[in-house]
Amino acid sequence: MTDSPAFCAALQICVLVSPAPRVVHERHISLPAGSTVQQALTCSGLESDFPELELGNAALWVLGVWGRKTMPGHVLRDLDRVEFYRPLTVDPKVARRERFQKQGTQRAGLFAKRRAGAKAGY
Structure with a gap:
């Protein structure tokens, strides 16, 4: 065997x-x-x-x-x-927050493509 x-x-x-x-x-x-x-x-x-x-x-x-x-x-x-x-040099959550603040709310997330006359957040 x-x-x-x-x-x-x-x-x-x-x-x-x-x-x-x-x-x-x-x-x-x-x-x-x-x-x-x-x-x-x-x-x-x-x-x-x-x-x-x-x-x-x-x-x-x-x-x-x-x-x-x-x-x-x-x-x-x-x-x-x-x-x-390797160890992380920057906390991913902090880096994401900083990127979001830098690019602003106009071009990111749910608010990027809003219809004319639509309610805020939709």
């Missing part, structure tokens, strides 16, 4: 990190079955290329597998994609 593909198969994992906007570094690695997110980071070599990815700085970076937040001890499956997300 030990020579079946399920026991011998290595996991094909893709590790992604984006240290700056529009810059993505991608590594494809093979790991033994039962490997974790932390082992994927170590084997990918991205930790040595980007020292800020060190798992001690976990408060700054968020780990994810296929867009879902995860922990360093998460056990990976074949063809998983491990992602490292």
Whole structure:
């Protein structure tokens, strides 16, 4: 039974990190079955290329597998994609409010296309 593909198969994992906007570094690695997110980071070599990815700085970076937040001890499956997300520099709610205030109410939201003579808000 030990020579079946399920026991011998290595996991094909893709590790992604984006240290700056529009810059993505991608590594494809093979790991033994039962490997974790932390082992994927170590084997990918991205930790040595980007020292800020060190798992001690976990408060700054968020780990994810296929867009879902995860922990360093998460056990990976074949063809998983491990992602490292930068911390947000601006709160998305604040940025949206500032954009709305800058463009005004005339061109945004429900009030953008109002019929002549219509009540306010319709």
